[in-house]
Amino acid sequence: MSNLDLRSILKCVRCGTCRSVCPIFEQTGWESASSRGRMLVAHGIYHGLEADQDVLNSLNTCTTCGLCEQMCPSGASPTQIVQNARHHLVLKGKMTDSQAALRDEATSKGNPLGETRYRHAWLKNASDIKEHAPYVFFVGCLGSYRYPELTRRTFDLLKKFDVTLIPEEVCCGSPLLRTGSDPDFLISKNLEQIKKIGAHTIITGCAGCYTTLRNDYPDGLKVLHVSEFLAERLSEMNLKRLDIKVTYHDPCHLGRCNGVFDAPRKIITSICELKEMKTHHQQSRCCGAGGGVLKGYPDLSLALSKKRLEEIPEGVDYLVTSCPLCRTNLQRGGPKVEVIDILDLLEMAMK
Amino acid sequence: MLNVDLIEKMRKIVGKENLSISSCELYCYSSDASQIRGVPEVVIKPLSTAQVSEIIKIAYAHNISVTARGAGTGLSGGCVPLEGGIVLDMSAMNRIVEMDFDNLQVVVEPGIVQEKLNKALEPYGFFFPPDPGSSAMCTLGGLIANNGSGMRSVKYGTTRSYVLGLEVVMADGEIVRTGSKTMKSVAGYSLTDLMVGSEGTLGIITQAIIKVRAIPKDRSVIFASFDNPELAGKAVVKVLASGIVPSACEILDSNIIRAINTYDPKIGLPLAGAILLFEVDGSEAEVKEGVNLIVKTCEGLASGIRTASDKKERDEIWAARRLAGAAISRLDPMRTRVYVGEDVGVPIKEIPKMLRKVDEISKEFNLPIMTYGHIGDGNLHTGMCIDMLSDEDWMKLNAAADRIHRTAIAMGGTTTAEHGVGSARSEYMRLELGNALDIMIAIKKALDPKGILNPGKMGV
Ligand SMILES: Cc1cc2nc3c(=O)[nH]c(=O)nc-3n(C[C@H](O)[C@H](O)[C@H](O)COP(=O)(O)OP(=O)(O)OC[C@H]3O[C@@H](n4cnc5c(N)ncnc54)[C@H](O)[C@@H]3O)c2cc1C
Ligand code: SF4
Ligand code: SF4
Numbered sequence: 001m002s003n004l005d006l007r008s009i010l011k012c013v014r015c016g017t018c019r020s021v022c023p024i025f026e027q028t029g030w031e032s033a034s035s036r037g038r039m040l041v042a043h044g045i046y047h048g049l050e051a052d053q054d055v056l057n058s059l060n061t062c063t064t065c066g067l068c069e070q071m072c073p074s075g076a077s078p079t080q081i082v083q084n085a086r087h088h089l090v091l092k093g094k095m096t097d098s099q100a101a102l103r104d105e106a107t108s109k110g111n112p113l114g115e116t117r118y119r120h121a122w123l124k125n126a127s128d129i130k131e132h133a134p135y136v137f138f139v140g141c142l143g144s145y146r147y148p149e150l151t152r153r154t155f156d157l158l159k160k161f162d163v164t165l166i167p168e169e170v171c172c173g174s175p176l177l178r179t180g181s182d183p184d185f186l187i188s189k190n191l192e193q194i195k196k197i198g199a200h201t202i203i204t205g206c207a208g209c210y211t212t213l214r215n216d217y218p219d220g221l222k223v224l225h226v227s228e229f230l231a232e233r234l235s236e237m238n239l240k241r242l243d244i245k246v247t248y249h250d251p252c253h254l255g256r257c258n259g260v261f262d263a264p265r266k267i268i269t270s271i272c273e274l275k276e277m278k279t280h281h282q283q284s285r286c287c288g289a290g291g292g293v294l295k296g297y298p299d300l301s302l303a304l305s306k307k308r309l310e311e312i313p314e315g316v317d318y319l320v321t322s323c324p325l326c327r328t329n330l331q332r333g334g335p336k337v338e339v340i341d342i343l344d345l346l347e348m349a350m351k
Numbered sequence: 352m353l354n355v356d357l358i359e360k361m362r363k364i365v366g367k368e369n370l371s372i373s374s375c376e377l378y379c380y381s382s383d384a385s386q387i388r389g390v391p392e393v394v395i396k397p398l399s400t401a402q403v404s405e406i407i408k409i410a411y412a413h414n415i416s417v418t419a420r421g422a423g424t425g426l427s428g429g430c431v432p433l434e435g436g437i438v439l440d441m442s443a444m445n446r447i448v449e450m451d452f453d454n455l456q457v458v459v460e461p462g463i464v465q466e467k468l469n470k471a472l473e474p475y476g477f478f479f480p481p482d483p484g485s486s487a488m489c490t491l492g493g494l495i496a497n498n499g500s501g502m503r504s505v506k507y508g509t510t511r512s513y514v515l516g517l518e519v520v521m522a523d524g525e526i527v528r529t530g531s532k533t534m535k536s537v538a539g540y541s542l543t544d545l546m547v548g549s550e551g552t553l554g555i556i557t558q559a560i561i562k563v564r565a566i567p568k569d570r571s572v573i574f575a576s577f578d579n580p581e582l583a584g585k586a587v588v589k590v591l592a593s594g595i596v597p598s599a600c601e602i603l604d605s606n607i608i609r610a611i612n613t614y615d616p617k618i619g620l621p622l623a624g625a626i627l628l629f630e631v632d633g634s635e636a637e638v639k640e641g642v643n644l645i646v647k648t649c650e651g652l653a654s655g656i657r658t659a660s661d662k663k664e665r666d667e668i669w670a671a672r673r674l675a676g677a678a679i680s681r682l683d684p685m686r687t688r689v690y691v692g693e694d695v696g697v698p699i700k701e702i703p704k705m706l707r708k709v710d711e712i713s714k715e716f717n718l719p720i721m722t723y724g725h726i727g728d729g730n731l732h733t734g735m736c737i738d739m740l741s742d743e744d745w746m747k748l749n750a751a752a753d754r755i756h757r758t759a760i761a762m763g764g765t766t767t768a769e770h771g772v773g774s775a776r777s778e779y780m781r782l783e784l785g786n787a788l789d790i791m792i793a794i795k796k797a798l799d800p801k802g803i804l805n806p807g808k809m810g811v
Contacts, residue, residue: 006740007740010687010739010740011680011684011687012687013384013677013680013687013688013689013690014382014383014384014423015384015424015485015488015674015677016384016422016423016424016485016488016489017487017488017674017677019422019423019488020422020464020466020487020488029396029442029443030371030376030379031380031423031440032375032376032379036379036423040378040379040381041375041378044375044378049374049375049378050374052374052375054373054374054375054376055375057375058375058379073614073674073675073676073677073678073681074677074678074679074680074681074687074688075678075680075681075684076680
């Protein structure tokens with residue numbers, strides 16, 4: 001029972017505050033799909049509730065967006081408890097097919113996408129990987145394999161500031177952590193190389209990588225999102241003002257969970273006009289992709305994406321975000337405006 | 352008895368996606384925010400009155416108990432199915448059926464959440480006044496069934512004052528309409544009033560005609576600090592006797608003050624022995640007069656007094672106050688708020704005495720008891736936090752709660768001013784109600800002869 005701490009489960013007073021904000025509950029309407037329900041399920045598991053498919057579905061339909069945790073008056077940590085309960089069951093061999101697939105791919109290939117290609121294939125010039133540097137750019141799996149163009153352009157910009165790459169980067173471990181599997185081998189492989197490089201700061205463009213590097217890697221490393229790194233260097237970038245309006249989607253794991261709200265907005269507002277979405281900052285609605293939900297429950301994930309897209313204000317030209325996973329899922333939802341990365345916006349202003 | 356065939360029959364009525372017998376789901380429907388537990392055999396989410404009626408007819412024919420549930424935020428075990436059977440989750444019947452502002456009313460289904468209703472009314476300049484701490488999550492059905500109320504009840508009354516009529520499915524499945532769209536009607540016994548506060552023991556509410564009020568033009572919040580809760584209690588008695596009717600009058604003791612400051616550090620309440628929060632609403636002139644009168648009346652008793660600077664500060668303090676009860680859990684990582692013995696009410700004059708008694712009980716059992724609540728109508732919430740893993744704490748908690756209940760009754764008060772009897776307080780009904788309980792039992796027998804509706808609740 002190491003991972004399921006009864007006392008932290010019992011912090012929940014079942015007030016239902018979370019039930020009225022959980023986007024997954026809003027979609028299904030069943031208690032087991034609300035965070036209060038998941039807290040009860042965790043409690044049930046502790047007391048021997050059989051971990052059948054319904055229990056797995058209850059626990060695994062949480063996107064770990066953290067909204068419940070933020071609103072919880074009694075200071076319970078439903079998001080953490082969901083992850084602990086998943087881990088507890090995985091240790092007993094109980095998991096969904098999607099959890100198993102994520103774990104197996106990441107274990108055998110170093111990324112949960114099942115890719116066997118060279119991770120830095122997007123890199124034009126291998127000599128850009130330096131042996132030692134104060135900064136490393138942690139690309140992430142989606143950046144490496146799904147958005148190679150964006151990644152190349154991001155790195156072209158970053159490398160001017162003494163930034164290098166991790167030569168044999170592997171998945172940061174986020175998909176495994178969120179879905180209850182053990183990421184230690186991935187973490188050590190990345191860490192060893194970062195140490196060799198001698199970097200004091202890791203820069204990443206993905207919200208999932210960000211929260212993992214910052215909260216699940218050992219202390220002592222500074223972690224910055226690309227937007228934070230560049231927001232401090234805008235004056236060196238010769239930006240021109242664009243006559244457009246954009247809105248911004250706060251990735252849960254960057255904004256609500258880690259408080260990175262200002263840097264992306266600083267970049268945006270120094271380029272063009274920003275019109276906030278209906279919910280933003282701490283209250284921002286989840287895109288629906290996190291916590292393994294996009295892979296495990298694509299329909300549910302799509303429904304959340306559509307709900308989020310309904311919050312785009314009138315009269316904007318782009319929906320800007322700063323996480324490739326959010327971008328992917330928001331794109332799936334059929335947005336009425338183009339979804340772009342914050343880097344894309346920066347580049348438009350640089351040309 | 353429930354069996355596979357009956358479940359199949361009911362599944363056909365509501366559709367397969369609206370019925371669950373999954374053990375995981377049943378477990379999630381086995382409690383509310385109280386300590387009462389009971390696992391249902393099936394959870395059904397009806398979408399219409401006709402479906403409710405069909406289900407109840409089957410239940411009636413086969414002696415299956417039926418427990419209605421709104422959002423499950425109750426604090427008395429009201430929606431917990433003590434004898435298994437069916438839980439009817441009414442939260443999917445959540446439409447606003449009609450907005451009839453010329454008649455100052457709306458017709459709603461019971462599953463609508465209080466805050467959602469008020470958000471829908473706001474653009475038209477109206478509101479539904481009863482505002483429990485659970486406004487963001489509790490349903491109108493739950494509020495009606497419990498006759499819930501909140502911070503504004505000192506001026507605006509309880510849910511009962513806003514229910515003009517109901518559509519109810521009775522124990523045999525018959526659909527009955529009570530009340531009318533008129534503001535007054537004396538035709539017959541007031542069955543609407545009988546249903547309000549009946550906690551799902553007499554019928555299932557499927558629609559309600561709700562009176563709404565115009566949103567007041569202006570409001571202002573006053574913070575008055577006191578050296579101890581008893582002084583605050585005295586100030587309340589004085590203010591209410593002065594002729595002013597505040598739209599809220601809340602007490603916070605020193606622990607609750609700390610809990611609120613921890614939940615939302617922006618608020619930064621002064622660390623006094625107790626704080627009274629008064630709200631006055633109405634026209635600009637009325638508010639000004641009310642504020643002046645309250646400030647004057649509290650002088651001499653209060654150690655400090657000020658008004659909230661703007662709407663933002665007002666909204667923040669009320670939002671935090673709403674969740675203060677649960678936020679007590681934040682004060683100590685080892686302890687959790689347990690809702691037991693939390694809802695007594697006493698005659699207004701007895702407030703200072705009740706506050707003193709609670710303090711004595713706290714000392715006697717060596718258990719911190721945090722007091723907050725709607726002191727303007729004599730309703731005190733006594734919040735206790737315990738180590739959930741300590742048997743000794745549980746014993747102390749239950750003994751202290753019992754003493755609080757009996758003390759309130761002895762003062763001519765009640766064990767529950769707004770949260771409901773459910774099964775958490777049913778054992779006190781004889782003591783509190785005397786032979787009036789026999790009348791209740793007779794009514795229950797007449798309307799639900801087989802005893803299928805929410806069995807084991809309210810002492811009936
Ligand atoms: C943090 C917190 C603060 C609270 N603050 C207050 C407060 O200030 N004032 C207050 O009054 N209460 C308060 N409560 C208690 C609770 O929120 C109220 O009692 C609320 O009215 C319950 O509504 P619900 O929808 O959750 O109902 P449930 O808990 O689901 O059910 C409550 C009762 O209503 C019955 N019921 C529900 N729907 C129907 C229906 N359609 N037909 C027939 N019977 C039905 C159930 O059988 C049960 O007996 C608070 C609770 C919490 C957790
Ligand atoms: S908000 Fe917190 S205490 Fe309330 S039900 Fe959710 S997890 Fe439990
Ligand atoms: S983290 Fe988000 S999805 Fe998960 S239970 Fe909380 S609110 Fe729901």
